[in-house]
Amino acid sequence: MFTFVKILVVGSGAREHAIIRALVMGGDEVIAAPGNAGISREVPSVPLDIADSAQIAALAASEGVDLVVIGPELPLVNGAADAVRAAGIACFGPSAEAALLEGSKAFAKQVMAAAGVPTAMARVCTTMQEVDSALDGFGAPFVVKDDGLAGGKGVVVTEDRQSAADHAQQCLHRPGESAVVIEEYLDGPEVSLFAITDGVSVVPLQPAQDYKRVGEQDTGPNTGGMGAYSPLPWAPVDLVDDIVNRVIQPTVDRMRLDGIPFSGLLYAGLALTSRGLRVVEFNARFGDPETQAVLARLRSPLGPVLHAAATGTLAAAEPLHWSADAAVTVVLAAENYPASPVLGDVINGDERADALPDVQVLHAGTALAADGNLVSSGGRVLSIIGTGGDLTQARGRAYAGVAEISLRGSHYRRDIAQGKG
Numbered sequence: 001m002f003t004f005v006k007i008l009v010v011g012s013g014a015r016e017h018a019i020i021r022a023l024v025m026g027g028d029e030v031i032a033a034p035g036n037a038g039i040s041r042e043v044p045s046v047p048l049d050i051a052d053s054a055q056i057a058a059l060a061a062s063e064g065v066d067l068v069v070i071g072p073e074l075p076l077v078n079g080a081a082d083a084v085r086a087a088g089i090a091c092f093g094p095s096a097e098a099a100l101l102e103g104s105k106a107f108a109k110q111v112m113a114a115a116g117v118p119t120a121m122a123r124v125c126t127t128m129q130e131v132d133s134a135l136d137g138f139g140a141p142f143v144v145k146d147d148g149l150a151g152g153k154g155v156v157v158t159e160d161r162q163s164a165a166d167h168a169q170q171c172l173h174r175p176g177e178s179a180v181v182i183e184e185y186l187d188g189p190e191v192s193l194f195a196i197t198d199g200v201s202v203v204p205l206q207p208a209q210d211y212k213r214v215g216e217q218d219t220g221p222n223t224g225g226m227g228a229y230s231p232l233p234w235a236p237v238d239l240v241d242d243i244v245n246r247v248i249q250p251t252v253d254r255m256r257l258d259g260i261p262f263s264g265l266l267y268a269g270l271a272l273t274s275r276g277l278r279v280v281e282f283n284a285r286f287g288d289p290e291t292q293a294v295l296a297r298l299r300s301p302l303g304p305v306l307h308a309a310a311t312g313t314l315a316a317a318e319p320l321h322w323s324a325d326a327a328v329t330v331v332l333a334a335e336n337y338p339a340s341p342v343l344g345d346v347i348n349g350d351e352r353a354d355a356l357p358d359v360q361v362l363h364a365g366t367a368l369a370a371d372g373n374l375v376s377s378g379g380r381v382l383s384i385i386g387t388g389g390d391l392t393q394a395r396g397r398a399y400a401g402v403a404e405i406s407l408r409g410s411h412y413r414r415d416i417a418q419g420k421g
């Protein structure tokens with residue numbers, strides 16, 4: 001029998017806000033670090049440098065939590081989960097070594113090759129000579145990826161060979177980077193599937209689709225994500241099983257057999273191409289903004305399954321129950337996001353929108369100014385989620401929520417959940 005636990009959630013985005021609401025709804029006691037202005041209205045929040053793994057472990061110990069849930073990739077790649085576990089506290093999130101599945105595209109490609117997981121053909125290049133030959137070999141459209149973490153913005157997909165070569169050159173010259181990945185272009189709709197794992201068993205969540213480009217009709221630069229929806233009515237009925245059997249389970253098994261067990265959340269970003277599904281990327285944590293849509297549909301408590309994954313008991317966990325409803329997330333971004341977001345503008349109407357039926361407003365880049373005003377403090381400011389009987393109803397509610405909110409210079413995409421993104 002599961003008893004409620006005290007959980008520290010590390011991070012400050014709308015993804016963490018969604019995780020926190022799901023945990024609180026399930027009856028758990030939650031503290032957030034560092035959180036944001038919206039999160040601190042709902043649970044106690046304490047300052048934290050998320051890049052400091054020792055500080056995370058010390059906070060977990062001093063607060064006497066039973067479980068730490070790490071939201072973003074940076075602390076995972078830095079070893080925050082290792083530090084928390086070394087302090088004798090359960091942690092939802094992979095070790096630094098296992099988080100390389102996200103932290104190094106070259107490492108992810110090696111694991112996929114060893115596990116027989118379908119992905120784009122790729123070449124890891126360390127010189128411009130290798131880059132030129134790879135670009136010529138694959139042809140246009142060109143796909144050029146920073147090897148390391150880049151917040152979703154390190155990938156350039158372009159028809160223009162010169163821009164492709166320029167991005168590769170920049171990646172090779174980034175401090176601490178020595179490799180750039182050039183790969184085959186994958187055509188077809190993209191799907192995000194999250195799976196909770198303890199390194200052995202796998203529990204998939206519901207699939208979602210994310211909108212990465214800043215502009216409508218997928219124009220402009222890539223962002224951290226401008227919107228998402230779930231479920232995917234157009235997807236094959238066996239999609240989730242197929243991804244678990246061909247991608248998630250083989251990867252989890254390979255990592256364990258290689259002595260780098262992956263526990264936490266394995267996020268597969270896939271393209272459904274004319275030649276079958278292919279992995280575009282792995283991430284080592286919940287995706288943002290898909291999590292906001294996916295968790296809006298979760299009917300089971302979230303705490304027990306995260307705790308089970310963190311303690312190696314996932315096989316015995318209760319199955320998850322999902323609402324048949326649809327959920328749509330629209331991201332409200334600051335002026336000039338993603339290039340150089342303008343911060344410090346006053347936000348109005350978020351609580352009014354959050355109070356609408358079947359609408360939630362989750363905070364990301366928000367802070368309280370000295371005068372008590374809610375102001376923008378990050379590129380992605382708010383996630384507005386609508387739920388309903390189908391995607392049309394859910395998206396109508398999400399945009400009705402957006403309409404309540406004012407933030408000077410802000411922008412959002414009006415085409416979220418309209419067709420395959």
Ligand code: AMP
Nearest residue numbers: 120143152155183184185186212280281
């Ligand atoms: P990633 O950071 O690897 O997820 O890439 C960000 C985005 O770039 C993906 O969601 C895709 O939209 C696009 N992308 C990445 N790799 C490819 C590829 N091989 N073919 C086509 N698009 C890609």
Ligand code: GLY
Nearest residue numbers: 210225287288289
């Ligand atoms: N939704 C994209 C990401 O979380 O990386």
